[in-house]
Amino acid sequence: MGWPRALRDLKDLLYEVYLAAGAPSLDEIAEDVAADDGLAGSPSRDTVGRVVSAPSLPPSQADVVAVATVLARRAAWGEPDLAGRVRELWVQARMAQGAGRLISGFRGSDQLVLDDLEIHPSLDTDGARDRFGVLPAYLVREHDACLKAVVDAAVAGRSGIAVLVEGSSTGKTRALWEAVRELPAPWRLWHPLSPTRPNAALASLTDIAPHTVVWLNEAQHYLGPEQLGEQVAAGLRELLHDPSRAPVLVLATLWPEHWATLTTRSDPDRHAQARDLLVGHEIDVPDSFSRANIAALDTTAEADPRLTEAVQRADHAQITQYLAGVPVLMARYSKARSTERALIHAAMDARRMGAGPHIPLDWLADAARGYLTDAEDNALEGDWLAKALAYATQPCNGIPGILTPVNMGRPRNQRRPAASATPTGGPAHSPRGPHYLLADYLDQHGRHHRAREIPPIDFWTAAAHHAHPNDLKALGYSAWERRSYLAGETTLYADTHRIAAMTAFFCTACQQRISPDLRKVAMPPPVTEEAPGHRFLPPLMPRGSYAISPHTGVFVLNPDDVSGMARHPSPGRLNGCCGLDGLDGPNLVCDACGAEVATQQSDCWSQQLIALIDGVPPSGVTAISA
Template sequence: MRNGGSEPQLSRVMQAPQVGPGPLRDFQCALYEAYLAADSPTFEDLAADASRISDLDPAPGPEVIRACLGDAQLPAQQADAAAIAVILARRAAWNADDFALLIRSLWLKARLTVPLGQPLRLVTDPFALEVHRAIDHSAGQFPHGLPPLPAYVERPHDEQLRQYVTQALKGTSTMAVLIGPSSTGKTRACWEAVQELPDTWRLWHPIVPGRADAALTGLGGIGPHTVVWLNDTHHYLTTPGTGLGERVAAALRALLREPSQAPVLVLGTIWPEHWAQLVQEPGPQDGAEDSHAQARYLLAGTGVTVPAAFTADDLARLHGQAARDPRLLHAARHAEDGRITQYLAGAPALLERYRTAPPAARALIEAAMDARAAGHTVALPHALLEAAAESYLTDAEWDTLGEDWFEQALAYCAAPLRGARGPLTRIRPRRGASAPPQPHYRLADFLEEHGRATRQLVHAPTGFWDALVEHARRPDLTDLAQSAGERGLLAPALRLFTAAYEAGQADSLRAAGTLLHSAGHVDEAIAWYQRANDIGDTASLGLAVTLLYDTGRTDQALAWLTERARQGDPAAPGWLAQLQPGQ
């Protein structure tokens, strides 16, 4: 079995190519020669060069440069290879255009012969593939020298998953998606499944520059006998407002039925609510958008349910393994309701820390829970949390806090427990990555799920919504506004829609009109649609006219359309013709 220890350290300098003869070696050798001629700069220096070259499109980030030069990986995009060539050539005082042209040619030859991914014999670090770390000797109850992962206890879903692996081994491309709540062992089950594949197979985990972008760009380069690792599959298939997720789903469908690329094994994991969102049929109402059609067809027949708890038979098998690993017996004795994997990952301790937290720390955790439930992205800004947490404290609690109350609350939440992350931990940028202007924090997955199940956003304090308006990540504002609107919180929703518009999201005004219309506020809806049309959102014109007409205000509609036509709105004359037939 292939199993690994600590995470590999990334090199800061390029090593001489080690691959055998062929197009990939030619590509690497050309870059290595330029790298030496450029006086062997660090990857951070090269990334800084890229950011300063205004005509470089795209400008590769440090992770792309490190993967290409330090890890000897072929960039997923030809443009990235050419950009790296330009940076090196300029440092080496070479002709940048000529060298970029050469690298483009070598990249194309390598892409046609080198499949994506790493040989499975090199895939030894489960944590790099997002397997959760479990409690370890730092808990003070276990001896040193235990393997990084606890001994594995097979359950019925493992046998189901093995059938997909067997199908791939027989030469047929297939896909399996493990469905279960947070920390139930989905990713670990996938890790164990690939241990049964021969070393001649490869594994590809698309994450750079973003999960969906990487998948869409690279799927055409997948060769036979490859595992495509899609942990948190919804990140690849749900990309609101962009359509990118549907294109990824279509590309995966094409991959699975392409004989020249077979066999491939696509492995994914997903929470039940995301699975339900992707496979749900559109509503019966006329005009309902089928926003996940490709994903629904892709996922049909791929689901493998992973229970949240161990059954009696599972626990019997666990006790059979306990002699090999004391962590299993410890979990069996302390886990509630058979939730072994959650305990091993520290979930019960997370809940305990939350429930027994001092007022300021509890307020901070609840603000983070509500922000995630409202639709904010995983990375929660420092300013948002500080402004929101204050509103969760009573006057008496607030008056007793010291000046450094927020720093103390952060420290309480960040402290690790039983080998797992604390409730709220700072996101540390990787070496060479650009740092955000303020710290960002991530809420523990189990607490996020717990908050969704137990808390009601309608009871969130007013200050919480004020903090979102002022400090939430700007691209999230429209989703946050929709979330408030779905809960009947019209005033916060409209403030968030306004903030989204001010942040450059023009369609937010139309979305506000639709929310008001659905809530029965027709006059306000018309006003927002008209406001959206005034700034060039042509789709809002028809919505406003339809509402005016349906409510018997044809004269008002005609007057408004006449003014819009006078101002040069190209859609207005057509609507005038419909409302004034024969004129």
């Protein structure tokens, strides 16, 4: 594709006018320029060749404008307009900096490294931060050599990707930073964050310049979401193979379970692009220090007391976990009382059920009471939420607490892409009220130790009202997978699904998909006029949409938007004049399992529609939102 975009547009424009001018020789163009004393530029024959065909930006704007002017004259194009456009594109290309910021800008601010690169802060011991800095000394281990090889190749001009894989608080993100922190200008670092991580990545992928580090901490947030995640992965693959933007360096971290999800072939294959991007580029990070690693640490009296304490107290030589404050956080979690634990469990369940990292407080508050016993709920005081939140957010030995408040305004150091460049994937979400981030290690702890726990009904009801729209598809799948435990709450997952921007419908009995992704619209008025030359009314619903009938509550679709259905085996359901009148109950069944799923109206006097049955197993359909 080429970078920057303005340079690509400039080269395309020059080549277009060159062809329109009859593809004159380089000598002819140079002679035309030399014969016009009014032109500021005076390019040689070789310079003319570079202006027209070389991929790089010509150093002289005057030469480019001169070539464009004489070509416009030969092509009978408007000379002033073309010259003005060429000047504008040349300036844009010359001024382009690319996404992100210079890596040297991070080296002067430990807090910027912690905040923008999401490196875990270290616990503080005996004022060590004031004496030694926010981050303790770094010990090079075996995986660092593998990472260095990828970085060195990029410095030599070859684009590459490295993915560090291991659990929480094992030093993955810190290792990435140590590998690139000394890269000189013009190397930049770009960490896409806003409005959502995949949206931010897609919006600025075309702005990635050569010598850029693409920072994908917790890469599942970029590559995991269906549709958007695959678009991000495809864009990154294209970037890595684009010689005009080399070298670039893509650095990512993943937990093992997320690695497995993104790299394991499934049916349907939801992560094909992500798998092709990642496989072969993983670097495993050990979750503990070897004896040789520990022997290499400086634990003398003059050493950083944080390292000394970690060596003495860390279980199973898990030094980085100790420095990240894991024992302190776990102790605080284990001592939490009922309301405090309920708030924490609601956050854990939100993350493992599919929510993004920033969880609305309204969701946690409405869900928390569902985790309490009747006696605990009856004993609640009016300020229970404030007290529970104060406990969960209390910093521990200089590191953030179990929950950390998140600033949901526009992030610092992030570009505001033009509206036309922002990918669409649903309505914009304007976060309301406070949001909180669950400590990384407790997120992982919840996924492992609460894996068999089914969140209470209040959790799902709160999710339907407060979850981010981008999270609803994953939450909907989680609710659907646990539907047998949610008996009697059949509207629960339907409420969750219907809030999202796009919805697909599935047979409840066998989970066969029976529609593409559809957009919800208002129920249209009945159609009253036949299409010209037809004796049937046109379909009630536009293609690609569905509505919920205000009278019956059923899902109404265009007949061309359904698949995987067959006519009902009972002739008594198939009455009508010239088609199906739909007056005798459901007349369509799932062609995979035979469950009743819909009623079709297709008669010459009726509306043309499909009405899906929003039912309970073993019949009906389930809506899963994207």
